[in-house]
Amino acid sequence: MAAVAAEIFLAVALGGLLVAAVRVLDALVLRPRRMRLYLQRQGIGGPAPSFLLGNIPEMKRIGLSKPAAGVAMSTDTRFSHSWPYLLFPHLEQWRNEYGSIFMYSMGNVHLLSIIDADMVKELSLCTSLILGKPSYLTKDLAPLLGEGIITSSGTFWAHQREIIAPELYLDKVKGMVNLMVDSTSLMLSSWESKINEAEGGSVEIDVDGDVRNLSADIISRACFRSSYSQGKEIFLNLRQLQKVMSKRSIGIPGLRYLPTKENREMQKLEKDIQSKILEVVRLRKEAKEERAGDLLQMILEGAEGFGENEGLPSHFSLDRFIVDNCKNLYFAGHETTAVTALWSLVLLAEYPEWQDRARDEVLAVLGNGGIIDSDKLRSLKILTMIIQETLRLYPPATFLVRETQDIFEFKKIFIPKGLVIQVAVPILHQDPNIWGPDALEFNPERFSNGISNACGAAQAYIPFGLGPRTCLGQHFAMMELKVILSLILSRFQFALSRSYRHSPAFILVIEPGNGVPLCMSKL
Template identity: 30%
Template structure:
C-alpha cells in the first residue's frame, strides 16, 4: 500500500513536471512566433498601408542574407576612377531604392528598419524632433573601442557631458594648437623629403596620416602629459587592429566573452590602458592642485601657461584638464548624484576621443589627397592660394588657415563625396509621426548620408562629380536644401570634434601643397569600402614630387 502511494506521488510529480515543461515550451514557442512571425507581419502591414514596401521578410534572418551577399559582391573587385561610389559602398540601398523608392522597409533579423532620405524628414529625426529618437547601439566591437563616453551617452548625462567638453573644441582654443600641429606635419614632410629619390617618392599615405592624427589627437587630449598619453594610445591602437581583424571574420553573439588567445590579449590591453589612465589622472589632479595654489599666490592669469622652457605663452586647454576640473568641482554642485564625473568617466572619454578623432581626421586627409591627386587642376588652384596666402612661412598662422577659401571648398567637396560615416541610425522611442509617415515604436530609421550627398535632385546632375566650386557661396547654399550636407551628423549630436578635424586637415594639406605636387600611383585601386568608417580597401599609394 505504501509502495502504491509512493508510486502515485512520483507519477503525480512527473506529471506536474511534464506539464511545466510543456507550458514553458508553449510559452517560449508562443513568444518566438509573436516576435519572429506575427509582429513582423503586423509591422509590415502598418507600413504597407502607408504605401511603404520593401523586400519580403524571412523568418529570423530578415533580409540579412541578401544584404550581406550584395555587400560581398560589391567589394569583391575595384571600380573605375569614378566618384559614383554609392553602388559599391551601399549596394543594398542602391538596389532596393530602384525597386521600392527612397523610403522602404528592410529587416535586420526581426527588427524593422526604414530608410529615410527625404531632407525634411532627416531634419526632424536628427534635429527638430530628435527627442523622439534615440541613438542606435553600436556593434559590440565598436562599442568596446569607442568607450562609454560622449559618443554613446544619452539623455541628461549626455547633455551635461557635452556642455563640459565643448570649450576644448571652440575654434579659438583649437587655433592655439596650430604651431604644435604644424611642427608635427613639418616633421612628417621632412621624412618624406629624406626618403624621396631624385625628388620623387611613392607613399602609401594611410599609415602616415594615421600616425600624424594620432599625435595631434593625443596632444589635444593630454596636452602637457603627451608622452604618457602616447604610450597609452599605442596600446589602444593595438586594440583597434584586433577589432578590425575581427570584423573581417564570422562573428557570433557572445564570442567576445570566450577565453580565446585574441580575447585574452585584448582583456590584458584593457587592463593596462585603464590602469595607465587612472595613474595619469591621479598625477594630473595633483599637478592641477599645485598649479592652482601657485596661481593664487602669484596671480597668474588662467589663459597663460608657463612651459618647461620658462617662457609664458598662451596655449590650448586639453580634454584631460577640463574633465578633471569638472570632476573636482562636483563638490559644489547640488546635483552631483546626477552629473558627477568620475575617474572612470574620464577614462572612457579619453578612449572615445582617441578612437573617433584619430580615424575621422586621418580618413579625411587620405581622401583629400586621393581626390587632389585625381584632379590636378584643383590641386594647382589650391597650391596657388596657399602660396599667395601663406607666402614663405613654413607653418601657416591661424589667420592664414582661416583665409584658405579654395582649400575649404575642396575639403567640403571631399566630405560630400566621401563622408567618414556613410549612414546613421536612430530608433523611435515611441509611436511618432515623421512627416506624413506614422512610425511605430522601436522601428529603426536608417539615414543613408552617402546617398543624400550623391542625390542629383539635391546637388544637381553633377552630384557624382568632384566640383568644389558648388561650395563657393557656403555650405548652406551648395544644395537645394540647407541641411543635406551632414558629414559630421546633424543637430545636437553633431560631431563635437569637427572643428579639430577640419583645422588639422586644412593645415596638413596646405603644408603638403607648399612642398610637393602629387598624382595617383599606377598601383592605386579605387575601392571605397566601409569598415567602421569609409576607407580605401586596397590602400592609398600616391606619387609625390618635390617642388
Template identity: 35%
Template sequence: MASLGLFFLALFLLAISWLWDYIVLRHIWRPYMAAKKLREQGIHGPRYKFLQGCNEDVKRMKAAADGLVLDVHDHNYLPRVMPQYLTWRSQYGEPFVYWFGAKPRMCIFNYEWARQILSSKSGHFVKNDTHPTVLALLGKGLVLVEGTDWVRHRRVINPAFTMDKIKMMTKTMVACAQNMMKELEGQASRNKNGEAQVELTKRFQELTADIISHTAFGSSYKLGIEAFHAQRELQEIAAKTLLNVQIPGFNYLPTKGNRRKWMLEKKLRSTLMQIIQSRLSSGKSGYGNDLLGLMLEACTGTDQGKEQQHQLCLSIDEIIHECKTFFFAGHETTSLLLTWTVFLLSVYPEWQARLRLEVLRERGEENPNGDSLSKLKEMSMVFLETLRLYGPALFFQRKPLTDITLGETKIPKGHAIIIPSAIMHRDKAVWGDDADEFNPLRFGNGVTRAAKVPHALLAFSIGPRSCIGQNFAMLEAKSVMAMVLKKFSFTLSPTYVHAPVDLLTLQPKFGLPVVLRPLDA
C-alpha cells in the first residue's frame, strides 16, 4: 500500500515538474521574458498567445488572402502568400518579432544582415528546428545536417556536381525531355485542331523526378516514381499541419493522419533501400559515377587511408537520408522553375520568341548538348528573373548558437531568424523602381550586377550553405526548355487562374494549364 502511495506521489511530482517546465517555463515565462528583452531594444511585434503563438493569426490572414486572384501581369503575389509579414512590417517596422508556437522568430529584411548570416563560416548560425513531417519528407541529409557532419557529407557529394560531370548528364536530361515531348506531340496530333491543352506543373514534376532518378540514382523510373509519390503526399501533409499547435507526444499517437504519415515514411524508406540494394548487388566493379555510386563508393571503398576514409564515409542510413534529400531538393525546385518560366513566357510572348530564336541559333534542329546549353545567355537571364520573382523558396531560417549582434541589434541565441527572400527580391531600393516587373535584361551583365547589392539574388542562397545543385538545375531547366521551345509555341489556357500559393514551395494553386501548338504542324 505504501509503495503504491509512493508511486502515485512520484507520478504526481513528475506531472507537476512537467507542467512547470512545459506550461509555465516554456509557454509563459520564456516568451514573456524574450518579448520584454526585445522590446527594450525597440523590437516589437504581434502579441504572443498561449501555446499557439501567432500561428492561428497567420492561418487567419492566409485564409482571408486566399480568395485574391491576380492579373497575369501582376507579379506581386506577396499579399496572397505572405500577408502576415507585410502586415506586421507595416505595424511594427523592421525587424519585428513574432511567435511560432512559443518560439520567437525575428524577421529581418536587411540585405547586409542577410549576407552576414548566410555567408558566415563561423558555425554560429545553424538551420532552424525542423518540423517532424518536413524532416520525414526531406531526410536529415545535406540540407539539414550541421557542423562536422555537414563538412563530411558535402565532401562526399561535391565531386558529383563538378561542371564536367553535370555536362555529361545532359544527354540523360535531354532524353527524358524528349520522351515527354513525344507524349505531348502525340496528344496534340490526336486533337482535331492539332493543339494540346496540358497541365504542365504535374508534367514537369514527373519529368524532373525522372531526370533526378536517372542522373543521381540510376534507378528505374518505376521505382523512382514510387518514392516521388510518397514524398509528394508527405509534402501535402507537411504544408497542411505546419502551423498546428505541437502537443508533445502527439506524433506518436496512432491517429489516422499519423498512421498515413508513418506508412508513407516506411514506403519512402523501403523504396530508396530497394534502389540502394540493387546498386550494391550490381557493384562488382565499382558502383558508378553518379551521386549514389559516389556515396556508396565512399561508404565501402578500401583504397583510402583509414583516417581519410573516416572523413569521407557515409553510413547506409545517412545515404538513405541523402537520397530523400536529393530526390526532393533535386526535382521539386527545378520543376517549379520550369513551371513559372513557362507561365512568364506565355505572358510575355516576345521573350518566348527571343528564346526560341536563341535556341535555334545555337543548335538548329539538333538536340541540345552541354556546350550549346551553356551558351544560352538570354535563357539564363530569363531563369534568373523567374527565380527572382517566383523562386521556389520564399524565405530562409537560421538560428544563432550564441548571442549575436547585427548592426545595433542584439539577437539572443536560439531566436530563429527569418530572411524573407521573396519580399527582399522586390525591394525597390535594391532592385530599382521596376522591381515588381518582369525584366530579364537586368541580368544582362551577370547576376552580381543586376542590383545595387552584389548578392541580391538569394534564390539559391549564398555562402557555404548555398545550393549545391544550382548548376545542375540550370542545365536541366535549359535542356527541357530548349526542347519545349523547339517543338511548341504556347499560351496560357483560358482556364488558368493566377493564384500562387505557399505549399512549402511557391506553386500555382490551380496548376498551369497551357495550350501547346506544335511548330512543325
C-alpha cells in the first residue's frame, strides 16, 4: 500500500512539474514568439531578442558606442539639449532601422515603441479600461510605487482616482498658494543669510538639495498637514530607494527574488517606508481631529469603503491601500516637481535674457513684496512659457506606458494581450518634424500663443501624460513651480557656476546628474 501511495505521489509531483515547465516555456519562449509573429504579419519590425534578457544586451552595446550617461555632455557655455539621443540611443537607432513604430523586449517585458504624433493622438483618445498600466510596474517597481494611483489599472484605478482627483482640482489648489509661499520664503531666507555672510555680495549654492527639500515640504503641508521635517526619513528613504531601483534592469525573470545586495537593501527600505507612513496614519487617527480635508483624510476614508467596491485586488489589505497611495503621492508630488524646478533654474541661468524677461514680468505683476495669489500667478505669461519649454526639453516622465488587458485594435493595428505600448516622451518632444528646425533649442517663445499653436501637432506635447491617465497633480505642479520661480526671480540674480556640468541622468526621472551649483546674489 505504501509503495502504491509513493508511486501516486511521484506521478502527481512529476505531473505538476511538467505543467509548471510548460507554463514557463510558454511564458518565456512561445508567447513572446507568437507576439512577434503576430505583429510582423502586420508589418511591424524590430530587433530579434535573446532568451531571457530580450534586447537588453543589444541596448548596452549600442550605449557603449555613445557618450556615457551621466557624463557631462558639454563644457561650453551653450550646452546641448539632445540628451535623449545619448541616454536612449537604442530608440533612435531602431527608429531609423524599423520606422516610428517598432517592437523590442526588455527581459520578459515586450514593448511596442511609438514615436509618431498621429498614433499618440489616437492613444490619447482611448478611454477604455482595456489599456492599463503595465504589470511590471507593480512587480519590478513594487517597493517604490506598489499598486497605488500611478500603477494600478481597471476598476481599482478608477476607485483610487475617484478618491484622490477632487482634492487636486484647480479650485482646491488655489487655496494652497499661501502655504507654497510660506515654505518657499523659508528657503529663500536661508539663501539670503548665506549671501550676507559671504564677501562680495555673491555666493555659490548647490540648490539641488534645497529645492528637493522645499518640494517635499510643500507636498507634506498640502496633502498630509505635516512638514518636511516630520516626514524627512520617508523622503530620504524614498530617494535612496529610487537610486537603487534605477540601477536594476526591469523584466528579467526572477531577478527581484535573488538575495542580492540591492534586493536586500530595497526590502529594508520598503519596510522602513511602510512603517513610517503607518506611523503618520496612526498619529492622525489618534489626534481625532475634525475632518482634515486633505489628501491623507481622503485616502483614509477611501480605505474605509474598501470592501464595498468591486474590482479591488483580493490580496490587498487596508494598510497596503493606504501605504501605496501615500508612497505614490510622496514620490510623484515631490520628485517630478523638484526636478522640473531645478531644470527651470538651470535654463534661466544659462539664458540670462529669458531670466531678465521673466523677472521684469514678475516684478510688474507681483510687485516688490506684494501678496501672491492664484490670479496674479495666472498672469505670468512669460514664466508660464518658460516652464512649458522646460517641460518640453526635460520632461520628468521619460516614458508613457500602457499594457493591453485584451487584444486591442489601434489605428488598424491589432495589438495582442499583454503587450506594453511605450511612448518615448523626450524624443517626441524634440522631433524636428513636429517642432521645427529649432527643436533642440531653448525657445519659450514657441508657446506664446498657447500649447495648441506651439508645434505642428499639439498631441505631441505630453509632459503630464495623456488620455484619462493624465497626471492628476498637474494644476498643483504648475502652481508650485510658478510660486517657487517667481519668488526666486523677485529676490535673486543667478548664473551657472563654472563647476556646473550639464549631465542629465535617468534615475527613474530625468534629473541633473551632478547637482545645480548657482552663483547667486541679491537684487
